Amino acid sequence: MCDQISHRGPNSEGYWQTDDGMLAVGHRRLSILDLSAAGHQPMHSECGRYVLVFNGEIYNHLALRSLLSEQTAEPNWRGQSDTETLLACFAVWGLETTLQAVRGMFAFALWDKQEQELTLARDRMGEKPLYWGWCGDVLLFGSESKALKAHPGFNAEVDRDALTLLLRHCYIPAPYSIYRGFNQ
Numbered sequence: 001m002c003d004q005i006s007h008r009g010p011n012s013e014g015y016w017q018t019d020d021g022m023l024a025v026g027h028r029r030l031s032i033l034d035l036s037a038a039g040h041q042p043m044h045s046e047c048g049r050y051v052l053v054f055n056g057e058i059y060n061h062l063a064l065r066s067l068l069s070e071q072t073a074e075p076n077w078r079g080q081s082d083t084e085t086l087l088a089c090f091a092v093w094g095l096e097t098t099l100q101a102v103r104g105m106f107a108f109a110l111w112d113k114q115e116q117e118l119t120l121a122r123d124r125m126g127e128k129p130l131y132w133g134w135c136g137d138v139l140l141f142g143s144e145s146k147a148l149k150a151h152p153g154f155n156a157e158v159d160r161d162a163l164t165l166l167l168r169h170c171y172i173p174a175p176y177s178i179y180r181g182f183n184q
Helices: 002-008 062-069 084-093 097-103 145-149 159-169
Strands: 012-017 024-029 050-058 102-111 115-121 130-135 138-142
Touching: 024 050, 050 084, 062 084, 084 097, 084 102, 130 145, 138 145
Parallel strands: none
Antiparallel strands: 012 024, 050 102, 102 115, 130 138
8 A cells, every 4th residue: 555655755664563463554754854764654652652654744843842841851852853743742742632732734643552542633724635434344544545445455436426526616525535435
């Protein structure tokens, strides 16, 4: 699935899965804020609780780092990436408070090892794409629908209601996608 979006991230690729194999995530990286290997994804939080794949940019990540330093013991920063900042915020403030604090364009998948919970989220305006849906008993998600199509169980049935929306508006509004059973 990551090979289908290799054009989006030529700088590195990474994969991670849970010990039981029930969840697997992959990432293609385009290095912008931190060009070093410290920005490689999937990224693990310093505390070890969270695993994150992130697409986008957190505009206020330096301010968030400063705020974390004022409120708690400063994390042992490994690099300069906004992904690492986001993970540190999740570890200190939790999901809801972090999402209220961040400003930017993003889509991400966050695995909480402690709660055994996956969170998929995107920015308030939906600028960064995030497609998701069920393929039998498998939840598929990705930043492009063609990544989902690479899964062997994917059914590429066109959603006729979404097609109608496309013809009416010249785009498909969220939460619809062109494929039946998948959202954006």
